[in-house]
Amino acid sequence: xxxxxxxxxxxxxxxxxxxxxxxxxxxxxxxxxxxxxxxxxxxxxxxxxxxxxxxxxxxxxxxxxxxxxxxxxxxxxxxxxxxxxxxxxxxxxxxxxxxxxxxxxxxxxxxxxxxxxxx
DNA sequence: CATTTGACTTTCG
DNA sequence: ACGAAAGCCAAAT
Numbered sequence: 001x002x003x004x005x006x007x008x009x010x011x012x013x014x015x016x017x018x019x020x021x022x023x024x025x026x027x028x029x030x031x032x033x034x035x036x037x038x039x040x041x042x043x044x045x046x047x048x049x050x051x052x053x054x055x056x057x058x059x060x061x062x063x064x065x066x067x068x069x070x071x072x073x074x075x076x077x078x079x080x081x082x083x084x085x086x087x088x089x090x091x092x093x094x095x096x097x098x099x100x101x102x103x104x105x106x107x108x109x110x111x112x113x114x115x116x117x118x119x
Numbered sequence: 120c121a122t123t124t125g126a127c128t129t130t131c132g
Numbered sequence: 133a134c135g136a137a138a139g140c141c142a143a144a145t
Contacts, residue, residue: 023127034140036127041142043126057126065126072126 004030008042011101015056017082019099020092022060029101040065047071055079056099062092 007030015021023036032038043054055075059065066072076086084097 024129027127032141034128035142037125037141040126047126054126059126060128067126075126 004032004035004038005042005045007031008039009046009052012043012052012054012057014101015053015099017053017056018084018097020056020058020062020079020084020094020097021099022058022062022094023065024060025098026057056082058092062094062097063090 008026011026011029012021023039024033026039027033027035030039039057043057046052047054055078064072064075066075076090079092080086084092086092
């Protein structure tokens with residue numbers, strides 16, 4: 001198994017229940033800021049591993065990115081079972097549920113508002 | 120070897 | 133906030 005794949009697996013395994021990460025985030029932490037699609041590929045390969053919280057990985061919009069209806073529903077159920085709530089549009093409040101690995105040891109700038117279209 | 124494809128992301132209008 | 137277009141990277145055709 002490739003190191004990059006192992007890193008991605010490790011990162012995904014580190015996502016706590018009740019939180020989610022975007023593909024881009026995982027890719028960035030794994031060392032490839034533009035490698036979101038590679039994360040996708042790896043998840044395809046590991047889709048059968050239930051040791052891996054693959055359902056805690058969503059796209060940048062906070063939506064479930066899976067194409068397969070069954071897997072999509074399964075992921076939704078898993079998330080709800082972990083306490084993640086979906087809004088009326090079937091999306092996740094990334095501002096609330098996004099998991100941010102803490103690599104910084106200095107002061108952290110909290111309250112990073114996600115999407116403020118208004119203003 | 121050139122093209123297409125995909126569970127994506129970002130930017131622009 | 134949404135849709136379209138361009139970027140990006142690896143595997144499949």
